Amino acid sequence: MRPSVPLFAAVLCTATALAAFPAPRFYHTVEGTPLDFDLAMEEGRETEAVETFMETGINIYNEDPDILPDAESLFASMCSGCHGHYGEGKIGPGLNDDYWTYPRNEEDVGLFSTLFGGATGQMGPMWGKLTLDEMLRVMAWVRHLYTGAPETAFWLTSDKRASFTPFDPGTREDGGL
Numbered sequence: 001m002r003p004s005v006p007l008f009a010a011v012l013c014t015a016t017a018l019a020a021f022p023a024p025r026f027y028h029t030v031e032g033t034p035l036d037f038d039l040a041m042e043e044g045r046e047t048e049a050v051e052t053f054m055e056t057g058i059n060i061y062n063e064d065p066d067i068l069p070d071a072e073s074l075f076a077s078m079c080s081g082c083h084g085h086y087g088e089g090k091i092g093p094g095l096n097d098d099y100w101t102y103p104r105n106e107e108d109v110g111l112f113s114t115l116f117g118g119a120t121g122q123m124g125p126m127w128g129k130l131t132l133d134e135m136l137r138v139m140a141w142v143r144h145l146y147t148g149a150p151e152t153a154f155w156l157t158s159d160k161r162a163s164f165t166p167f168d169p170g171t172r173e174d175g176g177l
């Protein structure tokens, strides 16, 4: 029996939807070897955000006001000592503009891979220090610190991009210090 037209259309739609979100591939930012998620901490593996990210490469925490305070304190304790309070750069490179040593960091799959597996020197892997869910949270804060034009915030879905305001330390209560 030939498939009815609606069935055929449904199959086609599903195929198109999957093609729009190919499952991301994760590999070490410098070495190019596949990342081993068996190393990940047990906690924080099965949150909605982690599952969505592993399937689509989309970080649902981006610009989510409910998690940003937690994301900010994670960044303050785990990253700012090397990358600066607002990701402006210190002994590690700036994270708040559109220049990347490793261009894959422009995408969230690349940024996640850099966090999980590390890069070179002092940028060690975070798999033993942050849960997968915390990595997505800290990434959302790195992205929130972005000072570039909204249209270059490629990691945002189009609706979030439309309302994105580049980060301005001067508008913070602490005066950006």
Ligand code: HEC
Residues within 6 Å of the ligand: 075, 078, 079, 080, 081, 082, 083, 091, 092, 093, 094, 095, 099, 100, 101, 102, 103, 105, 111, 114, 115, 119, 120, 121, 122, 123, 124, 126, 138, 139, 142
């Ligand atoms: C002990 C210091 C140190 C800590 C802590 C640290 N980093 Fe780094 N980070 C570095 C250094 C140094 C580099 C440059 C490494 C390289 O170029 O291979 C780097 C590179 C990076 C890069 C690549 C930047 C680019 O231009 O491609 C990203 C992204 C990054 N770090 C994010 C983070 C985040 C997020 C955290 C906190 C979870 C963090 N780092 C914690 C020192 C650190």
